[in-house]
Amino acid sequence: MKHNYAKVIVKGSPISKSNFKLFNINGRAILPFNSGKYHDRYALYEEEIAYAARLQNPGIVFSEALIAILKVYYKSPKRHPDTNNITKSIFDGIEKSGLIINDAQIRRIIIEEFYDKENPRFELELFAESIYSIDYKIIKKEIEDTPIEYSPPPNRRSKIALPSKACKSSSDKSDENVFHCEICNKIIKKSDCITANKGKMLICKNCFKNLF
Incomplete structure (x- = not known):
C-alpha cells in the first residue's frame, strides 16, 4: 500500500x-x-x-x-x-x-x-508530492500587531565591541590584538587564543581545555 x-x-x-x-x-x-x-x-x-x-x-x-x-x-x-x-x-x-x-x-x-x-x-x-501540491498567499492585516523586535546575538555584540578600549588591559593599550575570552572574560591576546563558532568567538587555552 x-x-x-x-x-x-x-x-x-x-x-x-x-x-x-x-x-x-x-x-x-x-x-x-x-x-x-x-x-x-x-x-x-x-x-x-x-x-x-x-x-x-x-x-x-x-x-x-x-x-x-x-x-x-x-x-x-x-x-x-x-x-x-x-x-x-x-x-x-x-x-x-x-x-x-x-x-x-x-x-x-x-x-x-x-x-x-x-x-x-x-x-x-x-x-x-505526487498526490498533493501546496499553495500560499500573503495577506495584509487590517489591524497591525505589535512588532516582535529582535536584538543582535551576544557573540555579535561582543565581536563589535572587541576593538574598544574596554577590551584592553592597562599594560597593553598599544596592542590592537588584546581581547576578552568569551567564556571566562579574561584579557587575552588574539595570537594566544582559539577561535570558535566560525571565528565569531575567542576562547583562551584554559577554557578550551575544559571543553574536553
Whole structure:
C-alpha cells in the first residue's frame, strides 16, 4: 500500500543542530565530544525524534519527493533556538527513523513559529508530492500587531565591541590584538587564543581545555 501522508509530534523544547566548531592553532576544525555541554544533546534528540516518528507511523516509508509543513512551539518568544537551524536536527531524526530515505526528499517546506509555555513541541506533516501540491498567499492585516523586535546575538555584540578600549588591559593599550575570552572574560591576546563558532568567538587555552 502506497502511503501519501504522515504526521510526527515530538514534545519538549526543540533543539537546533549546532554549527559550533573550534579551531586549533593550525586552523583545523574540531567538534567537542563527551564534553558534558549542550552539544552532547543533539544525538539524543535525534534518537527521540526517530523513535517518535516510527512509533506514530508504523509501516510507512516514503521514497518519493515530499512537501513538509513544520510547526514549532516554543515556551517563550524571547529565548529559543534559531528556527531555521532546527530543521536539520528534525529531518536527521526523521531520516534515522526510516520514515524517509533521505532528507533531500523534502523539496518544499513551510516553517511556522508559535509559543506554548505549557506544551512546547514540534508538529511535522509530510505529504507525497505526487498526490498533493501546496499553495500560499500573503495577506495584509487590517489591524497591525505589535512588532516582535529582535536584538543582535551576544557573540555579535561582543565581536563589535572587541576593538574598544574596554577590551584592553592597562599594560597593553598599544596592542590592537588584546581581547576578552568569551567564556571566562579574561584579557587575552588574539595570537594566544582559539577561535570558535566560525571565528565569531575567542576562547583562551584554559577554557578550551575544559571543553574536553
